[in-house]
Amino acid sequence: MQIRSLLAGTAMVALLVGCATGPADQTAAPGREATTATYEGTLPCRNCDGIDLSVTLNGEAQGAAEQRNFELEASYRAHPQNPPDENYTGNWEVLQGTEQDPTATVYELTPDGEGQTYYFLRIDPQTLELIDPNLRRFQNSEMLRLKRQ
Numbered sequence: 001m002q003i004r005s006l007l008a009g010t011a012m013v014a015l016l017v018g019c020a021t022g023p024a025d026q027t028a029a030p031g032r033e034a035t036t037a038t039y040e041g042t043l044p045c046r047n048c049d050g051i052d053l054s055v056t057l058n059g060e061a062q063g064a065a066e067q068r069n070f071e072l073e074a075s076y077r078a079h080p081q082n083p084p085d086e087n088y089t090g091n092w093e094v095l096q097g098t099e100q101d102p103t104a105t106v107y108e109l110t111p112d113g114e115g116q117t118y119y120f121l122r123i124d125p126q127t128l129e130l131i132d133p134n135l136r137r138f139q140n141s142e143m144l145r146l147k148r149q
Helices: 002-012
Strands: 038-045 050-058 067-077 088-095 103-109 118-124 126-133 144-146
Touching: 038 126, 067 103
Parallel strands: none
Antiparallel strands: 038 050, 038 144, 050 067, 067 088, 088 103, 103 118, 118 126, 126 144
């Protein structure tokens, strides 16, 4: 809940994850390769030292939608109100194209139950960048990047 408000507010002032190459986890049925990719980074925060964000994408972009799921964990650094860590799970989809780049790959992460939908632009196989719900990049986009672990 806190991260939704913080990211939305941060996006308003422009302060403001999954198919990566190579398998990381072999848990699928025989003959089917599963992929797990974890991306981490620290996002800017108006009221704290940053938001440590971890996004794990499970499944394949070309696989069945019900087999693509994610886990998102957010932790606030030195926040004056000391909010608890936030954890979301849900499913992710692959969207094609943005206004600036019709060939871009965007991951749409939709949490189960309550929570906002997150959008990540795939910069390269090792990097995701948080973008706005209109699939536009923020001015300080380099500060919104997560690196594959």
